[in-house]
Amino acid sequence: MESRVNLTPKDRAFCDDLRFAIAQLEPQALNKKSTLEIKNLADVYAIFGYGSDDIVDQRDQIVMFTKIRQEMMTVLNQMTTKGKYANAIVLRDRLRTIKRDFIQLQHKYEKRRQDGENNLFSEAIELVRDQHEKKWFAKQKDIEAECNVRRQELEKTQLVQTRQLEDFLDRLPDPHCKFSKTLLELKNSEYYLSKLQLFEQAKNVYTRADAMETTEKDKCASEHHRAKQKMRDDLKAQHEIERQQLEEVLTEKKYGGVRAQDCDTKSAPRTHYRETSSSYGGQHFLSSVRGARLQVQSLCALHDSEEGSPTPSGSTVYH
Incomplete structure (x- = not known):
């Protein structure tokens, strides 16, 4: 049928x-x-x-x-x-x-x-990986830009400090030169010899005292110059320490970004699996x-x- x-x-x-x-x-x-x-x-x-x-x-x-x-x-x-x-x-x-x-x-x-x-899942993985790399490339770029800004700020600060120090040193008057006891005694001897009209002896004392005075003034000026240079060197040393400390901070910041990227890279597959495992397969x-x-x-x-x-x-x- x-x-x-x-x-x-x-x-x-x-x-x-x-x-x-x-x-x-x-x-x-x-x-x-x-x-x-x-x-x-x-x-x-x-x-x-x-x-x-x-x-x-x-x-x-x-x-x-x-x-x-x-x-x-x-x-x-x-x-x-x-x-x-x-x-x-x-x-x-x-x-x-x-x-x-x-x-x-x-x-x-x-x-x-x-x-x-x-x-589709493979394409999604490639897309997620590409987005992940772009995201962290942008973050690393931002970190590097922030580091450069902080370097520039420190450089400007140190430049201002250097300029202020130079202005201070330019306005600093020459120090009063303190003569030695020997030179003072020679000047006194010259004075009293000239009052006694012992000009021959006074001339010899004056020649010796003048040479000694020139030497002591040069020594005082040299010490004053060394003091100025020491202030410059101390400031440079302080600036170098500040730059090293800043580089340590920036290096730690960069390393923190790298560690965060590695952690995110490792956790991203697990996060993606949790979000898609219920609907995949x-x-x-x-x-x-x-x-x-x-x-x-x-x-x-x-x-x-x-x-x-x-x-x-x-x-x-x-x-």
């Missing part, structure tokens, strides 16, 4: 809610092939207006398989009721073949989907289902339940 596939308005509404391609199905195609003429999955595709090489949405495949299986099971029950076991054996084997092909097709589609996810279920109840098969085994029967292990039910 032959039975033909007729879709009720409820079935059509259900398929429309799933965006199933049956909405584009030509009604004439249903009448061209009977259930007994369905031999493989390609014939199932042909009934619903698809070619064997067409890529069909997984939900649409489930609806097609469910409709054909229900129709073939109905015909099979009718055959066994009437004792047509020879035809029932043929139909049973065809149903098993279609089921096996359908399971293989589901595995093929799932592998294709996972390959696509892996490709395994099953991708329908994101929006309106109205009717839908069963989505497990990846390990295609569900084989009729409506109202227990849900197979691994299946997820949406309401």
